[in-house]
Amino acid sequence: MFRLHDVSKFYDGKVALRPTSLDIAAAQTTVLIGPSGCGKSTLLRLMVGLLTPSGGEIVFEGQQLNATNILQLRHRMGYVIQDGGLFPHLTARANATLMARHLRWPKKKIGDRLAELTNLTHFPADGLDRYPGQLSGGQRQRVSLMRALFLDPDVLLLDEPLGALDPLIRAELQTELREIFRNVQKTVVMVTHDLAEAVYFADTIVLLRDGVIVQVGTFRELAESPADPFVTQFIQAQRGPQQNAMGPT
Amino acid sequence: MRKMTIILLLALPLGVTIWAARFETRGLSVGSKKFTESVILSELLAQLVQNTGQPCTHRAELGGTQILWRALRLGEIDIYPEYTGTLREEVLRESDVESIDDIRAKLSEFGLRMSEPLGFENNYAFGMNKKRAAELGIRKISDLRRYPELIFRFNNEFMERGDGWPAVRKHYQLPQRNVRGIDHDVAYRLLAAGEIDLMELYTTDAEIAYYDLAVLEDDLGHFPRYAAAILYRAALERTHPGVVRAIRQLERRIDATSMIALNGRAKLERVPEPQVAADYLSENFDIHVTIDIETKTEKLVRFTREHLRLVVKSLIAAVLVAVPLGVLAAKTRTLGQTILSAVGIVQTIPSLALLVLLVQPLSWSAEQFSALRAIGVSGLGEWPAMIALFLYSLLPIVRNTASGLQNIPPQLRESARALGLPRFARWRLIELPLASPTILAGIKTATVINIGFATLGALIGAGGYGEPILTGIRLDDYGLILLGAIPAAALALIAQVYFEIAERVVVPRGLCIRS
Numbered sequence: 181m182f183r184l185h186d187v188s189k190f191y192d193g194k195v196a197l198r199p200t201s202l203d204i205a206a207a208q209t210t211v212l213i214g215p216s217g218c219g220k221s222t223l224l225r226l227m228v229g230l231l232t233p234s235g236g237e238i239v240f241e242g243q244q245l246n247a248t249n250i251l252q253l254r255h256r257m258g259y260v261i262q263d264g265g266l267f268p269h270l271t272a273r274a275n276a277t278l279m280a281r282h283l284r285w286p287k288k289k290i291g292d293r294l295a296e297l298t299n300l301t302h303f304p305a306d307g308l309d310r311y312p313g314q315l316s317g318g319q320r321q322r323v324s325l326m327r328a329l330f331l332d333p334d335v336l337l338l339d340e341p342l343g344a345l346d347p348l349i350r351a352e353l354q355t356e357l358r359e360i361f362r363n364v365q366k367t368v369v370m371v372t373h374d375l376a377e378a379v380y381f382a383d384t385i386v387l388l389r390d391g392v393i394v395q396v397g398t399f400r401e402l403a404e405s406p407a408d409p410f411v412t413q414f415i416q417a418q419r420g421p422q423q424n425a426m427g428p429t
Numbered sequence: 430m431r432k433m434t435i436i437l438l439l440a441l442p443l444g445v446t447i448w449a450a451r452f453e454t455r456g457l458s459v460g461s462k463k464f465t466e467s468v469i470l471s472e473l474l475a476q477l478v479q480n481t482g483q484p485c486t487h488r489a490e491l492g493g494t495q496i497l498w499r500a501l502r503l504g505e506i507d508i509y510p511e512y513t514g515t516l517r518e519e520v521l522r523e524s525d526v527e528s529i530d531d532i533r534a535k536l537s538e539f540g541l542r543m544s545e546p547l548g549f550e551n552n553y554a555f556g557m558n559k560k561r562a563a564e565l566g567i568r569k570i571s572d573l574r575r576y577p578e579l580i581f582r583f584n585n586e587f588m589e590r591g592d593g594w595p596a597v598r599k600h601y602q603l604p605q606r607n608v609r610g611i612d613h614d615v616a617y618r619l620l621a622a623g624e625i626d627l628m629e630l631y632t633t634d635a636e637i638a639y640y641d642l643a644v645l646e647d648d649l650g651h652f653p654r655y656a657a658a659i660l661y662r663a664a665l666e667r668t669h670p671g672v673v674r675a676i677r678q679l680e681r682r683i684d685a686t687s688m689i690a691l692n693g694r695a696k697l698e699r700v701p702e703p704q705v706a707a708d709y710l711s712e713n714f715d716i717h718v719t720i721d722i723e724t725k726t727e728k729l730v731r732f733t734r735e736h737l738r739l740v741v742k743s744l745i746a747a748v749l750v751a752v753p754l755g756v757l758a759a760k761t762r763t764l765g766q767t768i769l770s771a772v773g774i775v776q777t778i779p780s781l782a783l784l785v786l787l788v789q790p791l792s793w794s795a796e797q798f799s800a801l802r803a804i805g806v807s808g809l810g811e812w813p814a815m816i817a818l819f820l821y822s823l824l825p826i827v828r829n830t831a832s833g834l835q836n837i838p839p840q841l842r843e844s845a846r847a848l849g850l851p852r853f854a855r856w857r858l859i860e861l862p863l864a865s866p867t868i869l870a871g872i873k874t875a876t877v878i879n880i881g882f883a884t885l886g887a888l889i890g891a892g893g894y895g896e897p898i899l900t901g902i903r904l905d906d907y908g909l910i911l912l913g914a915i916p917a918a919a920l921a922l923i924a925q926v927y928f929e930i931a932e933r934v935v936v937p938r939g940l941c942i943r944s
């Protein structure tokens with residue numbers, strides 16, 4: 181689905197991502213994980229074309245991303261940023277349908293798609309005409325998800341979609357989100373810094389550190405045959421307190 | 430419902446523009462300075478011209494000498510009364526003219542003519558309260574040297590003129606330090622109240638007798654003689670010989686006593702100047718003109734129309750220019766700073782200076798391009814006022830538009846891009862609505878400032894609420910001042926309400942929710 185070849189990113193000469201190659205498999209959930217500042221968001225934003233790589237190339241479904249095709253290609257990607265990035269001046273409905281309306285989809289088609297998505301995301305119908313400021317954090321996240329899914333994209337890119345939520349809602353939404361991913365059968369790339377969440381969602385985990393991919397694999401592979409002592413260290417650091425906090429499972 | 434309100438909101442300024450539109454009759458115009466004698470003389474001239482059947486407007490109370498002189502040379506006005514002393518000492522100061530013939534020769538280089546003297550002189554003099562002068566034993570100007578602590582107040586023009594305060598001080602070696610500029614008519618009141626000790630007088634002022642003032646003797650012969658005469662464009666002799674004959678009937682027909690009486694009627698008895706002039710013409714020339722003196726309501730309607738015309742037109746233009754400029758300014762830092770400092774510079778020019786600066790280029794452009802003339806561009810009146818207001822209104826709108834756009838949270842910009850919205854759609858659907866409250870606030874600020882500034886338009890003949898304020902100050906008529914000040918304040922309030930409503934409708938509801 182995505183093929184990154186020696187992609188790097190510098191901000192004013194400071195490296196955020198060293199030359200990196202990565203294949204994202206179709207119809208699978210890939211999770212990018214790593215300590216804060218390691219370059220997860222950078223990697224994701226490169227894939228949506230919000231950043232242009234300082235070196236290397238990014239190929240999406242056989243087409244190299246460039247300034248001319250990026251707008252078109254973005255219609256085939258759904259992107260959800262950390263706090264949802266909902267437009268405060270638009271209602272939930274207007275946020276979700278924005279792009280479809282811009283592309284002049286027929287009213288009926290828009291209505292049907294919206295109904296389908298409110299079902300999928302369990303978004304309360306009476307919330308559709310409310311503004312983001314009048315919705316709960318969880319509801320806002322559902323609206324961002326509807327907006328990202330509206331054009332039925334081939335791939336869904338999520339940057340810490342559950343980061344800002346309180347633990348209870350977060351757990352609830354995790355379950356639902358995985359349900360949704362299963363149902364839509366899409367390629368999903370998701371960023372998180374929470375290992376439990378990564379394990380819960382991922383077919384493949386990509387572990388980053390200081391702008392470098394340390395290891396790519398399933399959780400089992402990471403735990404059993406770490407490519408670097410850092411892998412074990414990361415897993416331990418995250419698991420210990422997490423399990424204590426969650427209690428016996 | 431929302432659509433309807435938006436249409437109504439847009440219709441309001443449009444409707445106002447149409448209602449306030451002026452259908453000008455072009456004719457000759459006579460200008461006057463903003464003091465009563467000048468207004469009366471010009472009114473006499475205008476009525477004499479109208480009496481020949483030639484349409485003629487009197488553009489009353491146009492700021493000071495410089496504005497009138499320029500306007501005459503540029504053909505914005507055709508006739509105005511002037512004093513030989515002013516020509517010699519102020520207008521033609523650089524050319525060192527001495528005799529009347531020198532003046533005539535110099536004027537004809539500018540394509541201008543001067544009539545024979547009207548028959549009276551209106552000289553500068555220094556005046557004090559009779560009682561106070563007697564107490565101090567002051568009779569002549571040189572006596573003032575003994576009292577350095579006296580408070581002097583002069584009209585602003587006198588503070589700066591070639592023959593004004595700086596020259597008097599040098600000539601008489603006067604030591605006074607507490608000397609400042611003030612409006613002439615206000616000075617009379619302060620002198621009467623004993624707040625100040627001395628002011629400059631015009632010898633035909635009716636107030637001299639009214640306030641019982643002592644006129645100090647010009648013992649070292651400083652003040653030049655100011656004989657009143659008519660200045661007019663030489664071209665009139667060719668194009669309107671009848672008009673020239675008509676106005677020159679005034680030559681040697683007004684002596685000082687008559688002029689003081691005329692001034693007294695207007696200033697002290699509050700008879701409107703057109704009436705004063707008409708009575709004089711019917712008594713002395715057997716010329717009977719019908720004048721229609723505006724009622725208070727008619728005046729108020731006219732001032733309102735003039736004021737609205739200035740405000741609405743300059744604001745619409747400012748919005749059309751400033752919003753795109755603000756959008757540009759938000760794009761890059763350097764461009765933004767350049768644009769902001771460019772529109773900021775205008776704010777540092779004092780308003781009167783800006784108005785005067787605009788007269789010349791506007792007259793010139795109107796002369797060069799007939800298309801401009803056809804839409805009514807001219808160096809006096811509405812246009813310079815509108816352009817000044819337009820320039821003053823730019824900064825708040827540009828600044829708010831730029832900051833409104835710059836302060837859009839980066840996540841929202843990014844979301845819009847990530848959705849795949851093209852540039853223009855992002856701008857129209859996301860950025861503009863998000864910035865709309867700030868932009869609207871900028872327009873509101875500009876409007877309120879604009880309504881206040883527009884009162885200055887009266888100084889260059891643009892009318893509006895500034896006109897009764899100017900006249901009211903000149904005639905010491907509080908009623909008139911209020912006739913301008915109250916509606917101006919009311920208009921500012923109405924504008925506030927208009928923008929409150931506009932805010933409710935234009936600003937997306939979602940932006941009013943703060944969670």
Ligand SMILES: Nc1ncnc2c1ncn2[C@@H]1O[C@H](COP(=O)(O)OP(=O)(O)OP(=O)(O)O)[C@@H](O)[C@H]1O
Nearest residue numbers: 191192195196215216217218219220221222223373
């Ligand atoms: N616009 C920018 N300009 C300069 N440096 C940047 C910029 N964006 C990110 N960086 C830097 O690049 C590095 C990678 O940032 P990135 O946002 O990809 O981290 P992250 O892994 O998503 O971290 P987090 O988990 O905290 O979100 C960081 O050191 C960050 O400071």
Ligand SMILES: [Mg+2]
Nearest residue numbers: 220221222339
């Ligand atoms: Mg991040």
